[in-house]
Amino acid sequence: MSNDEMVDDRALVSRVLSGDMQAFRTLIKKHERLVVHMVGRLVKHDEDREELCQDVFMKVYEKLGDFNFQSQLSTWIATIAYRQAINHVRKKKMQVADLPDHDSALAAFVSPDRADELAEQDIEAYLLKMMDMLPVQYKAVLTLYHLEQKNYAEIGEITKMPEGTVKNYLFRARQLLKDKATKYLGKEEWI
Amino acid sequence: MDMNNEELPKDKIEQAVFDALKSEPRFELPANFADRVVAMVDAKVKQKEAQMDRWWLAAGIISILGAFIYAYASVEFKPEVGVFTFFSGYGGLVIFGLVFVIALHLVDKLLLKKSQESG
Secondary structure, three states: OOHHHHHHHHHHHHHOOOOOHHHHHHHHHHHHHEEEEEEHOOOOOOHHHHHHHHHHHHHHHHHHHHOOOOOOOHHHHHHHHHHHHHHHHHHHHOOOOOOOHHHHHHHHHHHHHHHHOOOOOHHHHOOOOHHHHHHHHHHHHHHHHHHOOOHHHHHHHHOOOOOHHHHHHHHHHHHHHHHHHHHHHHHHHHH | HHHHOOOOOOOOOHHHHHHHHHHOOOOOOOOOHHHHHHHHHHHHHHHHHHHHHHHHHHHHHHHHHHHHHHHHHHHHOOOOOOHHHHHOOHHHHHHHHHHHHHHHHHHHHHHHHHHHHHH
8 A cells, every 4th residue: 555545544534533424434435345345245145235334334433443553444444344244144154164175165165956057157157156155264365365456464464364374265265166167168168 | 466476367267267256246335325324323423422411410410419418418407497388388299390390391302302203
């Protein structure tokens, strides 16, 4: 991040802390895409997503006084969005905590029936569906790396995972998707 | 960034995967999202302020009562003169008057709140 951006964030945060609601509106507009990316990828149900985005920014407002500029403001907001999304997924009793090993993840990735149904769609839609079925930590790492252009250290800070784990998850998630794409395109060739 | 060190996807499969990874989730927030969050924050701040006001009111009432009791005890006040002699004969009426005025204010506050909500 450039120095100018850091100065902008400092000024913005200081205005919000002094009670300037227009500044908070600006902060929301500046970072809502990041929150939409995180929540949109990690939470499956449309009806929960908007409410969760609201909760994220309410939390940002509540905790902004504790933010000490040790990291970028966007990284700090992404951390809140990640935690809120993970807590929501946990509440919905979805699979979060234990990541399956590579083989079982691949086996459970998609059932053959589901694959046939999805094979009728185009490759991008198919891969997005496949991505949606990945474990939530994989999706978080992929989103932060590919959509938010965060580096390994920043992703580690947001998700509280060691850098090695971040790299490993990125590699495994991409590999799973490549395997699916290979199968999909191979099938298409036959047709 | 780390990604710059990677080879760009060359074949069809890698290209398809990287394209999918770069595509945005199909979910958008309404145009007035920021306004709605700000309104929610405003409401929460006002609620906190109202709660604080209630605490101060309670503290004020307790302090006044404490001061009244202390003053009453320290000057050994006896309600035997003037207006107090008159009131001592109408204890029930005085209590009814006080309860009536408080109830009137409560009803007024509730009605005012309802008319503000509907308006």
